Amino acid sequence: MSFKFIKQLNVMDCGPACIKMIAQYYGRNYSLETLRRLSGYSKQGTTMFELSKLSEKIGLRPRGVQLSPESLLYIDYPVILHWKNNHFVILLKISKFGYVKVADPAIGIVTYNKEEFLQGWLTSNNKRGNALLVEVSPKFYEQEGDGGKYTLTFGFFLTYLNQVKPQIIAIFAAFIFTLMIQMVTPFIMKSTIDIGIEGRNFGFIELVTIAQIVLMISSTVVGFIRSRISLRMANILNLSILSDFWIKLSRLPISYFDRYHTGDTMKRLGDHGVIQSFMTNTAINILTSIINFVLYSIILVSFNIQLFIIFLVGNFFYFLWIRAFMGVRRKLNHQGFELGAKNQSNTIELIQGMQEIKLNNAEHIKRWRWEGLQTTLFQFGFKMMNYNQVQSAGGLLISQIKDITLSLIVAKLVIDGQISFGTMVSVQYIIGQLSGPISSFIGLVQSSQDAKISLERLNDIHEVEEEEAKNRIFVNHLPENPNQMKLSSVSYTYPGAESAVIEGVNLDIPIGKMTAIVGESGGGKTTLLKILMKSYDDFKGTINIGDSDFKKISPSYWRSISGFVIHDGYIFNDTIGNNIALGDETPNKDWIIECCNLANIYEFIGSLPNGLETIIGSEGVGISQGQKQRILIARALYKKPKFLFFDEATNALDVNNETIILNNLKKHIVNKTVIVIAHRLSTIKDADQILLMKGGQVMERGNHNELIELKGEYWSLVRKQIVY
Numbered sequence: 207m208s209f210k211f212i213k214q215l216n217v218m219d220c221g222p223a224c225i226k227m228i229a230q231y232y233g234r235n236y237s238l239e240t241l242r243r244l245s246g247y248s249k250q251g252t253t254m255f256e257l258s259k260l261s262e263k264i265g266l267r268p269r270g271v272q273l274s275p276e277s278l279l280y281i282d283y284p285v286i287l288h289w290k291n292n293h294f295v296i297l298l299k300i301s302k303f304g305y306v307k308v309a310d311p312a313i314g315i316v317t318y319n320k321e322e323f324l325q326g327w328l329t330s331n332n333k334r335g336n337a338l339l340v341e342v343s344p345k346f347y348e349q350e351g352d353g354g355k356y357t358l359t360f361g362f363f364l365t366y367l368n369q370v371k372p373q374i375i376a377i378f379a380a381f382i383f384t385l386m387i388q389m390v391t392p393f394i395m396k397s398t399i400d401i402g403i404e405g406r407n408f409g410f411i412e413l414v415t416i417a418q419i420v421l422m423i424s425s426t427v428v429g430f431i432r433s434r435i436s437l438r439m440a441n442i443l444n445l446s447i448l449s450d451f452w453i454k455l456s457r458l459p460i461s462y463f464d465r466y467h468t469g470d471t472m473k474r475l476g477d478h479g480v481i482q483s484f485m486t487n488t489a490i491n492i493l494t495s496i497i498n499f500v501l502y503s504i505i506l507v508s509f510n511i512q513l514f515i516i517f518l519v520g521n522f523f524y525f526l527w528i529r530a531f532m533g534v535r536r537k538l539n540h541q542g543f544e545l546g547a548k549n550q551s552n553t554i555e556l557i558q559g560m561q562e563i564k565l566n567n568a569e570h571i572k573r574w575r576w577e578g579l580q581t582t583l584f585q586f587g588f589k590m591m592n593y594n595q596v597q598s599a600g601g602l603l604i605s606q607i608k609d610i611t612l613s614l615i616v617a618k619l620v621i622d623g624q625i626s627f628g629t630m631v632s633v634q635y636i637i638g639q640l641s642g643p644i645s646s647f648i649g650l651v652q653s654s655q656d657a658k659i660s661l662e663r664l665n666d667i668h669e670v671e672e673e674e675a676k677n678r679i680f681v682n683h684l685p686e687n688p689n690q691m692k693l694s695s696v697s698y699t700y701p702g703a704e705s706a707v708i709e710g711v712n713l714d715i716p717i718g719k720m721t722a723i724v725g726e727s728g729g730g731k732t733t734l735l736k737i738l739m740k741s742y743d744d745f746k747g748t749i750n751i752g753d754s755d756f757k758k759i760s761p762s763y764w765r766s767i768s769g770f771v772i773h774d775g776y777i778f779n780d781t782i783g784n785n786i787a788l789g790d791e792t793p794n795k796d797w798i799i800e801c802c803n804l805a806n807i808y809e810f811i812g813s814l815p816n817g818l819e820t821i822i823g824s825e826g827v828g829i830s831q832g833q834k835q836r837i838l839i840a841r842a843l844y845k846k847p848k849f850l851f852f853d854e855a856t857n858a859l860d861v862n863n864e865t866i867i868l869n870n871l872k873k874h875i876v877n878k879t880v881i882v883i884a885h886r887l888s889t890i891k892d893a894d895q896i897l898l899m900k901g902g903q904v905m906e907r908g909n910h911n912e913l914i915e916l917k918g919e920y921w922s923l924v925r926k927q928i929v930y
């Protein structure tokens with residue numbers, strides 16, 4: 207059994223990545239996406255308990271324990287450790303000298319000294335740390351794993367190169383031209399010295415000099431052209447690869463954006479750049495480096511094989527030296543990254559929270575904390591510099607020893623008459639040229655690893671089933687004149703949650719009428735609304751509109767006939783008009799104004815110098831919460847929807863504004879199906895049907911008068927708000 211390190215692909219992926227490493231160690235290969243799904247991965251990541259359940263699901267036998275540092279010496283590795291209270295790592299080995307080898311999914315395999323290790327592992331108020339011991343049960347081998355195979359491969363990206371064939375041919379031709387010039391240079395040098403200088407033939411030297419100038423100018427011109435073609439090629443590739451990514455992203459279900467952090471998706475955008483650059487720059491560099499290396503090596507061997515061997519041995523030691531620092535550098539880079547991020551968020555917090563800081567007289571404490579962090583950063587900078595200096599001084603020493611040895615041998619060969627003085631100068635030139643390819647090879651290891659991780663990360667998105675997957679059939683119409691939406695035994699459990707949030711809901715929602723949902727916070731109102739908005743299509747049970755299965759109605763069609771106002775609705779950095787007519791290529795100004803009137807926002811817009819053309823959003827004119835809500839209502843109405851969904855759409859409005867809007871809407875929404883969530887009972891008391899939700903279930907159902915008569919939960923809510 208050998209251990210293979212796996213890097214986590216998302217910010218909160220450490221748990222599934224640890225289980226993947228352990229499963230792989232015992233001989234089963236699972237993809238990270240499978241493990242995430244099984245663990246119920248969400249933006250919050252996974253807890254120790256969820257990891258334990260995930261291990262059980264794949265046939266491992268987990269045991270969550272609290273251990274003292276001493277007892278770590280007597281358990282079997284690998285074992286999962288809870289790290290710094292917010293991360294998981296795998297303990298691989300503790301050496302006799304107290305060094306601890308750990309596989310950290312965020313960094314790599316790192317070795318800590320005892321103090322560093324205990325600082326990361328022990329909980330702050332305890333002399334123990336949390337660990338998850340995992341053993342293999344026979345069930346583990348009964349399951350095959352899913353192979354962790356990827357649908358997206360480098361081959362897929364290589365197909366993009368078809369559209370830039372002319373550019374690739376031009377770059378290659380430029381490379382051959384430059385290569386030819388480079389190859390003749392050592393021979394030109396040799397003959398300048400041996401024939402021109404030694405033979406005192408100045409005419410020859412003049413001729414060679416002119417030839418060299420011509421070659422240099424041509425090489426520079428070709429270099430210029432090559433850079434331009436490369437940039438054009440990179441732009442074409444980037445545009446087509448990224449457009450395809452946006453298309454894929456926009457086809458994902460809304461629940462995907464609930465599960466993944468924005469940063470994770472942004473990272474995937476960058477990943478395309480990494481792969482594109484690997485395919486173009488790195489691949490071309492490597493190809494040119496290999497050809498350069500082979501040709502210069504042949505020339506050097508033809509001059510003197512002994513010199514070539516010394517050159518190789520010197521570079522081998524140089525490579526070993528650089529490699530020896532890789533582990534430490536990885537650890538330091540990660541620490542630097544963590545400290546930098548902490549410093550940045552601390553600074554942002556200080557600026558953004560200045561009002562609260564001043565109101566609570568917390569200026570000193572906050573500034574001292576910031577100063578403490580700066581001291582840590584300063585000490586870290588010194589540590590980093592020490593390592594850098596040792597690494598570069600050692601590397602320089604090895605290179606110098608190699609170069610001096612070579613110079614000595616070359617000088618001896620010249621003195622012994624085995625090679626000419628011209629050959630000596632040419633050899634120095636060739637050795638200089640050979641160093642370039644060697645550095646490229648060292649860089650290649652890193653960039654190929656980066657490209658592989660980027661590819662794995664992109665596979666995650668590629669493997670998520672699209673909302674309107676090709677193997678499913680959707681309809682783009684509703685049955686004629688349906689009476690109701692019928693929910694039968696509808697349940698929903700959030701990924702990773704212990705229990706269902708909505709449990710066996712049976713319900714009729716009349717079409718063309720207003721249904722209101724009220725109830726305690728956390729009762730499942732928004733979740734039910736999101737199911738009806740087709741944000742979560744993986745609910746259990748059935749929903750029918752007339753005789754049509756809701757799951758078979760195309761999400762994009764459903765959204766084209768529905769208007770939504772959700773409580774975290776987004777205002778784009780654009781004009782008010784474009785924010786309202788979102789998605790309409792040819793906005794209808796009269797209708798926008800009509801919608802603004804219905805949402806009682808037109809008076810405010812009219813008071814702005816640029817009216818509907820006023821820019822709002824992050825870089826525009828500031829608007830209040832109530833104004834934002836009214837713009838969102840106008841946006842929902844602009845679509846002329848058959849179905850309207852409001853989640854706390856008017857809670858930021860004053861009673862006067864709310865009453866005006868509700869009265870306007872009453873006239874406008876005749877024959878529309880409206881589903882409203884509201885805490886404020888005045889908003890919904892005229893609804894045709896009111897549902898009271900509690901603990902994921904509909905507890906009471908009827909109109910206002912019926913529910914008052916019932917004297918149940920609704921009645922008591924009404925009493926508390928004194929609306930009657």
Ligand SMILES: Nc1ncnc2c1ncn2[C@@H]1O[C@H](COP(=O)(O)OP(=O)(O)OP(=O)(O)O)[C@@H](O)[C@H]1O
Nearest residue numbers: 248464700703707726727728729730731732733734
């Ligand atoms: N994205 C999510 N992932 C996991 N759990 C969630 C998610 N969204 C909501 N929940 C949980 O589901 C439960 C119901 O939440 P929901 O938002 O549906 O309630 P609600 O009745 O609308 O509450 P409120 O009136 O406070 O908005 C809550 O316990 C909440 O913690």
